[in-house]
Amino acid sequence: MGAVKTKRMPRAVREQQMLDAAVRIFGQRGYMAASMDEIAELAGVSKPLVYLYLNSKEDLFTACIRREAGALTEAVRAGVRAGLPADRQLWDGLQAFFAHTAEHPDGWSVLHLQARTHGENFAAEVTAMREEIVAFVTQLIAVAAREAHRDPDLPEREVAGLAEALVGAAESLAAWANATPGVTARQAAATLMNFAWAGLGNLMKGSPWTPPAGEV
Amino acid sequence: MGAVKTKRMPRAVREQQMLDAAVRIFGQRGYMAASMDEIAELAGVSKPLVYLYLNSKEDLFTACIRREAGALTEAVRAGVRAGLPADRQLWDGLQAFFAHTAEHPDGWSVLHLQARTHGENFAAEVTAMREEIVAFVTQLIAVAAREAHRDPDLPEREVAGLAEALVGAAESLAAWANATPGVTARQAAATLMNFAWAGLGNLMKGSPWTPPAGEV
Amino acid sequence: MGAVKTKRMPRAVREQQMLDAAVRIFGQRGYMAASMDEIAELAGVSKPLVYLYLNSKEDLFTACIRREAGALTEAVRAGVRAGLPADRQLWDGLQAFFAHTAEHPDGWSVLHLQARTHGENFAAEVTAMREEIVAFVTQLIAVAAREAHRDPDLPEREVAGLAEALVGAAESLAAWANATPGVTARQAAATLMNFAWAGLGNLMKGSPWTPPAGEV
Amino acid sequence: MGAVKTKRMPRAVREQQMLDAAVRIFGQRGYMAASMDEIAELAGVSKPLVYLYLNSKEDLFTACIRREAGALTEAVRAGVRAGLPADRQLWDGLQAFFAHTAEHPDGWSVLHLQARTHGENFAAEVTAMREEIVAFVTQLIAVAAREAHRDPDLPEREVAGLAEALVGAAESLAAWANATPGVTARQAAATLMNFAWAGLGNLMKGSPWTPPAGEV
DNA sequence: GATGAATGAGCTTTCATTCAT
């Protein structure tokens, strides 16, 4: 027959199907425009089952945010190896970040656009993840400063601002790379590394940052 | 007295009141969660009048976007004087940008968050404005390269990516500055200039970009 | 310049303009779907003026019905000359009726369709006119019976039913003639005369009614 | 007990209840004046259920038209037996028609008044049914002509006009019979048969059409 | 004689959510 309506699956599996559907719908329509009807239909289940498992639209959306946030941080974490020089760690992390967002546009839409536009509660979920990433970058900058024997230390707030700017630039480039055909994750990462590490000033003088040799 | 229900005003005035109210509600609630009832009430008029003048929720939102986009670009334009060195122009422009977004948080929310999350038509309105700004920055980078006698020229796509990153970082810092008490527009602009002009690498070596002397 | 907005005209003229517009809109859109806005615009005046002169939507519609009913009965009356034989009077009246309805489709729509579909009050207005016409036809039938020396008289209710059927057939043919290209008022009248005067039975036997000679 | 709020019934049943209510309200108030609220209330359900099952006001109205049109043609069809003489078939059909319209005044109002006054789409639904009936009558007239050995044949357009007139007269008499106390379906049918078959001319001469003998 | 400004009331439609099985 073909697309038989598969029935009676364990709860964990069903839940993932529902989240898959929800992320897709939320990512494409937006939180408010998404209807529980559509999500249930895409998930291939009845609406009451969605409510039985996920409780409410709010809870469902929160679950989506959490899952996608977890997946993204996990992808970045997996791309970075501690112990390497700071710029190498940043380079690896950025590549992982751009690759993941390119592969999961709906998830990225949920995190970057939808969650931030529909109330403090949802925004807070993303903020938590974002702060984790900002903290990682902050610490990388501090390490780099130490590696460069910078003295005195950069003021803390200054570092925070720089990390914020770096992360913001990355988020923005993710959208740009997704929207501009022919821009790969690697290119996006390289552009950002140049911008961040060498700075426009150095670029002008012809001394850009260069990707580490011997990479895949 | 105070908020007396003022009556019978010319259309142009009423329209501005409605846009004021709409920007506030849209900025705080989001496009979909905003109700025409609430907007009308905040504007101090009945709903039919809103429809009579602004036509529909979509048209009202578009009108908000256009007005706020115009105000923002105008503010930046007014902050920059052509003829000055590129870094000075960027510095002035960033200060104007951060000052304006700090003073009009709802307008900024409409442009940066709401308009991009609710359909291509709205997003296109913002994209138009954003491209204007990106073009301005792109040209500044090109001028800077010429001033620095960079040879050969930076590839075009590379410049586009850099401009994109710079603008993205600025947008991100605007939100950060608004949310972090004690961060002024000037400080946000300085952080970003450092990041962009000197680059993290130079910062590490202790040679940051410095604001031009003799400023207000 | 061209369509200058003519201003300040005597009340009677303005009222006719309004009724013209109203008949057109009511006839095409229907009573409920017609909006006072549209009528005022088509009449070239502001809405308050319509209310000043015609009072309310209901009154306006009633005024339309009365005017169009008057025009129709007047047209039929003008087509008939008393003193002629009954069939000649009927033939003349039918021609006048079909000619008038063909020339005033919106007015006919108001009378035949709209007025009967929107409440007893409006329907009653039309019924008054219709009864006048039915009475005229009833009397023609009675005259014809006398001319034919029919004995005994047809029962009254029977005559009423026949008149009703004749008028109903005429109304129906009016719509049919308007909708069927190439059918003239004269042809419609001839078809109905055949049907009514000769009857299908006679038609079958090859003895139809024939239009009176020496006509225009 | 009585009108207990019966709950939880199968969809098909509920749909019929909704159509019953809708025909009643549409028939009495008219399409536009009918409110979905009122229909839902009369059907004993909530408004969302009406929309869930019938989709929209337009679709609901169309469903009403279709159901009532089907019921009417079915009633007429059931009243007529092929193989009998043409006048007998017409006589039977008319009786069935007048009986059905008398028993379902709201349905008849929907078909005859409302559907024709509110847009081409609705009118087209009725026109389809009406054409079926006109075609039936047209063919009866043709058969009658053959039975009477009429030579030459009546021109086609003439027959069409006659059928149109006959049907129009029937429609008109239906309203008249409903509104005139004491007029039965049988009497209405007899009046129309006289009018149509004998013609007024023959009636005058005292040779009316007579109902077939030995009828129920 | 004529109008720009304004509104109360009501309409169709949709949605998140629950009940009974």
Added chain:
DNA sequence: AATGAATGAAAGCTCATTCAT
């Protein structure tokens, strides 16, 4: 484990109607 049947509440939008000039 799963669903067909059902709804309270609210949203966007329109309309006949009036006020103040």
